[in-house]
Amino acid sequence: MIVTGKGGVGKTTVAVALGLRAAAEGKRTIVCEVASQENASRMFDHTAVGFHEVEMEENLWSISIDPDESMREYVLLQLKVRAMRDMLFRSRIFNYLAAATPGLKELVTIGKIWELAQLDRKVKSGRKYDLVIVDAPATGHGVGFLQTPRTFASIARVGPIHSQAQTLDRFITDHDHTGTAIVSLPEEMPVNESAALEQDLRDEVGVAVDRVYLNGLYPERFSKPEAEKLAALAANEEGAVRAAARAALSEHGRARSQRAQLARLRRRVQTPVKTLPFLFEPELGVEAARQLSRRMG
Amino acid sequence: MPTLFECLEDKSICICAGSGGVGKTTTSAAIATGMAARGLKVCVLTIDPAKRLADSLGMEELGNEARQVDPALFAEQGVEIKGELWAMMLDPKQTFDELIARQAPDEESRDRVLENRIYQQISNALAGSQEYMAMEKLFELHTEADFDLLVLDTPPTRNALDFLDAPKRLTQFIEGRSLKVFMRPTGLAAKVAGRGASVALSVFKRIVGFDLIADLAEFFNAFSGMVDGFQARAKRVNKMLSDPSTCFLVVCGPQGEPINEAVYFHRKLVEAKLPFGGVIVNKVHYPAEQLRGAEPDDLPATLTEKLGDADLAQRVVANFSDYQALAERDARNIEHLATELRTRGVIRVPHLDEDVHDLAGLAEINRYLFATGEERVAMAAGRA
Numbered sequence: 001m002i003v004t005g006k007g008g009v010g011k012t013t014v015a016v017a018l019g020l021r022a023a024a025e026g027k028r029t030i031v032c033e034v035a036s037q038e039n040a041s042r043m044f045d046h047t048a049v050g051f052h053e054v055e056m057e058e059n060l061w062s063i064s065i066d067p068d069e070s071m072r073e074y075v076l077l078q079l080k081v082r083a084m085r086d087m088l089f090r091s092r093i094f095n096y097l098a099a100a101t102p103g104l105k106e107l108v109t110i111g112k113i114w115e116l117a118q119l120d121r122k123v124k125s126g127r128k129y130d131l132v133i134v135d136a137p138a139t140g141h142g143v144g145f146l147q148t149p150r151t152f153a154s155i156a157r158v159g160p161i162h163s164q165a166q167t168l169d170r171f172i173t174d175h176d177h178t179g180t181a182i183v184s185l186p187e188e189m190p191v192n193e194s195a196a197l198e199q200d201l202r203d204e205v206g207v208a209v210d211r212v213y214l215n216g217l218y219p220e221r222f223s224k225p226e227a228e229k230l231a232a233l234a235a236n237e238e239g240a241v242r243a244a245a246r247a248a249l250s251e252h253g254r255a256r257s258q259r260a261q262l263a264r265l266r267r268r269v270q271t272p273v274k275t276l277p278f279l280f281e282p283e284l285g286v287e288a289a290r291q292l293s294r295r296m297g
Numbered sequence: 298m299p300t301l302f303e304c305l306e307d308k309s310i311c312i313c314a315g316s317g318g319v320g321k322t323t324t325s326a327a328i329a330t331g332m333a334a335r336g337l338k339v340c341v342l343t344i345d346p347a348k349r350l351a352d353s354l355g356m357e358e359l360g361n362e363a364r365q366v367d368p369a370l371f372a373e374q375g376v377e378i379k380g381e382l383w384a385m386m387l388d389p390k391q392t393f394d395e396l397i398a399r400q401a402p403d404e405e406s407r408d409r410v411l412e413n414r415i416y417q418q419i420s421n422a423l424a425g426s427q428e429y430m431a432m433e434k435l436f437e438l439h440t441e442a443d444f445d446l447l448v449l450d451t452p453p454t455r456n457a458l459d460f461l462d463a464p465k466r467l468t469q470f471i472e473g474r475s476l477k478v479f480m481r482p483t484g485l486a487a488k489v490a491g492r493g494a495s496v497a498l499s500v501f502k503r504i505v506g507f508d509l510i511a512d513l514a515e516f517f518n519a520f521s522g523m524v525d526g527f528q529a530r531a532k533r534v535n536k537m538l539s540d541p542s543t544c545f546l547v548v549c550g551p552q553g554e555p556i557n558e559a560v561y562f563h564r565k566l567v568e569a570k571l572p573f574g575g576v577i578v579n580k581v582h583y584p585a586e587q588l589r590g591a592e593p594d595d596l597p598a599t600l601t602e603k604l605g606d607a608d609l610a611q612r613v614v615a616n617f618s619d620y621q622a623l624a625e626r627d628a629r630n631i632e633h634l635a636t637e638l639r640t641r642g643v644i645r646v647p648h649l650d651e652d653v654h655d656l657a658g659l660a661e662i663n664r665y666l667f668a669t670g671e672e673r674v675a676m677a678a679g680r681a
Contacts, residue, residue, distance in 0.1 A: 006317060006318060007316060007317020007318035007319075008316070008317055008318015008319060008550065008555070009318060039554065075500075075504070078504060079500065084496065084500065087496055088496070091496075094500070094501055097513075098501075101513070103418065138317050138318075151418070155414060155415075155418070155512070159502075159503065159504065160503065160504060161504055187652040187654070188654035189652075189654055221612050221615075222609075222612065226606075226609055229604060229606075229609070230604075230613065233603060233604065240596050240599075241596070241599055241600060241603060243585035243617070244585075244596060244600065244613050244614065244616075244617040245613065247613075247616055247617045247620040248612075248613045248616050248617070250620075250650050251616050251620070253650045253651070254650055257650075257651060257652070280619035280620075280622060282623070282625075282626035283552070283553050283626070284552075
């Protein structure tokens with residue numbers, strides 16, 4: 001399951017919430033971060049996990065996929081002769097080529113995701129996972145990221161990487177086993193971008209889009225007649241009463257404009273939309289993600 | 298503490314930097330608007346603006362060229378543009394193509410590069426090329442156009458820092474010094490360079506496929522006449538960025554994560570000796586105490602009495618305390634930010650009730666940005 005969306009919409013929180021839900025259902029699940037931000041492990045108050053599969057809770061693991069480490073692991077799996085590997089890693093040329101080849105970093109990152117999803121793991125004594133959740137790069141980078149295998153397969157027309165890139169492309173576009181979730185916010189721009197993203201994911205990448213999560217939806221705490229009463233209060237009172245009435249009106253206004261954005265989103269995307277509530281929490285830690293995971297259904 | 302206008306009035310470049318989703322595009326547009334309103338000729342460069350914002354600025358059919366925004370549009374929102382406001386949407390691929398055309402010694406070398414598949418890849422997708430092209434366009438406008446101030450909305454990078462490394466990364470790639478010698482047809486250089494390098498190359502060939510290497514070789518050959526030009530230009534771009542007439546503004550949100558990223562980005566700016574100008578925090582919840590000096594002890598009883606509805610009063614109180622909790626979090630995070638950055642000059646833009654995507658919203662943000670600290674508190678207090 002690949003979790004996508006524009007920056008700042010709460011992709012990591014949703015990815016972790018999906019992970020918690022799957023783990024609670026007894027599925028062995030791993031949440032992968034690809035931008036080495038380590039936000040997921042930080043949510044669990046865990047120290048940085050790096051390029052290791054680390055257990056956060058029962059059935060739930062986390063890994064930060066670093067492209068250089070992925071490249072190293074890939075080469076180790078390709079080359080059986082130890083002396084050759086050592087020579088390779090010391091070589092400036094090799095490091096330059098690896099850094100300079102467009103898309104190679106993204107390709108080996110996706111390669112690692114693929115490897116994690118295999119029941120017959122390539123890595124020695126690798127754990128078998130029922131579900132791999134990817135906290136994907138923000139939109140813009142996101143679509144390009146998922147297209148890397150196809151682009152690569154067309155550039156490198158021969159050699160082992162050609163067939164491997166094809167394998168990865170089939171893996172990403174396999175609608176039976178791989179899906180995406182788009183995370184959005186109930187605001188004008190994110191709704192527009194989610195609609196565009198859905199189209200790109202379907203038409204350009206060819207991946208299955210399973211769910212759109214509209215994150216941060218304010219509760220409808222006050223009815224319209226109540227809001228009118230509160231408006232009168234805000235106009236005529238002073239001090240805390242006025243401030244409290246204004247906070248209520250602000251909540252009411254935001255909740256209403258968000259409902260309008262929710263309706264727009266539902267009109268503009270083909271995928272079912274699931275709403276997630278705004279959490280009035282100072283910091284969104286693992287307990288916040290757990291609350292969301294219960295609302296996911 | 299100086300207002301934003303005082304920060305920017307003697308600058309020629311303002312770069313808004315920060316992670317994605319913090320309102321950078323809106324902030325950049327509002328800054329440009331505010332400076333144009335105060336009599337300057339300003340151009341805002343953006344890569345990926347909100348469609349509605351672009352529409353309202355008349356940017357719909359805009360290509361890679363700056364275009365003046367009709368001042369009448371702002372007059373309707375009560376903002377008088379005394380100077381000129383220009384805007385452009387950056388097309389990184391086209392900018393790169395133009396740069397190639399500019400640097401190529403002749404048409405044949407230009408076409409060889411433009412048609413090369415590796416070039417097409419990097420100009421579209423290589424990490425850093427968008428960022429580099431944003432700076433390239435900035436440099437072009439800076440040296441060739443007569444704007445008083447250029448405002449750059451940096452591309453939404455995964456890491457705001459990518460932006461700073463972009464020119465270096467791209468020129469190193471194009472240069473390809475360590476690679477080119479091994480691609481010469483004779484292969485003589487490879488023999489001279491020793492076994493390690495040739496093994497590395499052959500293994501790499503095996504892994505990625507021969508075609509790619511051939512394409513890379515062709516790419517470096519096509520670029521060979523332009524490397525010096527590129528390097529010289531990258532140097533001048535860097536000089537422009539570190540010039541005292543350039544000002545980096547860090548834009549962030551009030552939550553813990555964006556604040557941490559802003560602290561990190563500020564540190565990197567200082568390390569790179571780039572001129573930091575100030576920090577803008579968007580979507581801040583202002584605390585009610587600061588607005589009114591309120592005493593909420595008997596609030597539930599008072600509200601029940603005034604509203605005649607205990608259930609409603611209870612919900613109002615619950616909602617109020619939720620809002621206060623967010624306001625306290627924001628105040629804490631901003632305090633941390635101010636301490637880390639050793640500045641009192643944090644510009645706090647309130648979380649408006651409507652999300653900002655049109656000119657009216659832009660005009661309102663602009664009023665907050667250019668106010669003094671005291672004025673902002675008063676404005677937030679007067680907000681209906």
